[in-house]
Amino acid sequence: MKLRELAHSRTGDKGNTSNISVIAYDAKDYPLLLKEVTSERVKAHFSGVVEGEVVRYELPNISALNFVMTGTLGGGVTRSLALDAHGKSLSSALLDLEIEASSDDK
């Protein structure tokens, strides 16, 4: 199953750092997100895009994760050569992530 089935997402930018929220539609899926959507997997998913590190913050009250990815915006929004200098389209790309949902996770 794609992450898109379980969560919604928004990208924000500050300098050369992008942050992507991953928010469970249903709070009961939050533990599955915690298990499946790790910093390592996000970094691998964005290979060729993220040059720095990926740090994950957890917000259980709103069933959300926040991924902070350094070295992602072509040297910074105000100087980037990228078509999407803000990286606004990254959230949709992350929702393409494949999630393994075994029956005992549900």
Place this chain on the structure above:
Amino acid sequence: MRTIRIGSGAGYSGDRIEPAVELAEKGDIQYLVFECLGERTVALAQQARMKNPESGFDPLLEERMRAVLPLCAAKGIKIVTNLGAANPEGAAKKTAEIARSLGLSSLKIAAVVGDDVLDACTQGDLPIMEFDGTIKQLGNRLLSANAYLGAEPMAEALRGGADVVITGRASDPALFLAPMIHAFGWAMDDWNLLGQGTVAGHLLECAGQITGGYFADPPYKDIPDLARLGFPIGEVGEDGSLVITKVQGSGGAVTAQTCKEQLLYEVHDPRQYIQPDVVADFSQVSVEEIAPDRVRVSGGRGSKRTGTLKVSVGYVDSFIGEGQISYAGPGALARGRLALEIVRERLKLTGVAASELRFELIGVDSLHGAQVSARAQESYKGPYEVRVRVTGRTESLREAVRIGNEVETLYTNGPAAGGGAWKSARDVVAVASVLLPRELAKPQVRFFGSLT
């Protein structure tokens, strides 16, 4: 308990005009905030002001003010905005002039000045946060240095009776925090209240992004009537309680989902959202839908503010050249790739000096690069059309122009049937940050009457 309603009338400098009019007309608000100052806008505005000392404020100031001033004056709605950009005083004088021309003779307009800290920054030699180097090392490439001011001077302007408060660089949430501090007399060291007030300001500052803009993703997330998107209202109590809502009947939606997405927008560590007035903590925030288009947001906290202010430093970074051209029909992808190879070789052959280059196909791999796109392409069919895009960073405009030229000449020298070539070359004013000891910024409030 006392409550105020604050409307958010713009989320960036070019934002739609009429949602703010709708807020003033039907929103039952006491304050209307316009956040219109992007990261590098002050630097560009500073360049404009160097050419013409009367300019340097937001180019849409007049249009926005003309649209809302009569309604706001009639209803006593106070306006708070960073439309002043690099010239808040000029913006205040202009606003007074507009008010006079509209027959509004008793408005008091305040300018908050002092965010320009270029002198203070160059006297010391502050390290740049984003890359190795100091502010002095930018030399004559340095254009501007503006501190993110807090809510205090804006609250002072409101206490002084201002109907319109115009700032330059200020923290975006502080534009909203100022009315709360003024209306409720919040202490500037009540960190939890300031933290919760910052949550409110942060949620509201991007206007339509919390009422359904930057959100719709059919069929997973549907939002009605985005062409008539209503902008948000924050209903804030003196204890910091907060409900996000919008004008009834306007387009869009305020839901727990839109509020959660905006809560984390441009946030790094949610426990430490550093602001000039407080270090806000978003980690314990909860959201609850209490009625249609009404979401209660609670749990924002805060701790003591830091000893420094973040300063946005504008500088001339480099030049960027770019060219694009399209191919369609059978073999479009192969011809697009061939075109990229030709330009790559041409830039080498003709010795264009670029420190960084990108070769991409719009519609194939331009947004997320070859690796991410190739993985996804396995499950998609090839495109019907592609658009070649080559862009590079150079040290002069002359070099930058050559990049677009090498794409344009594909017309007669490249693959079959290339169309719609386009090129550009521009200088890049970029922005970096330094931290300035707080006491070195000395904000002041100046008042202007629409009579004088």
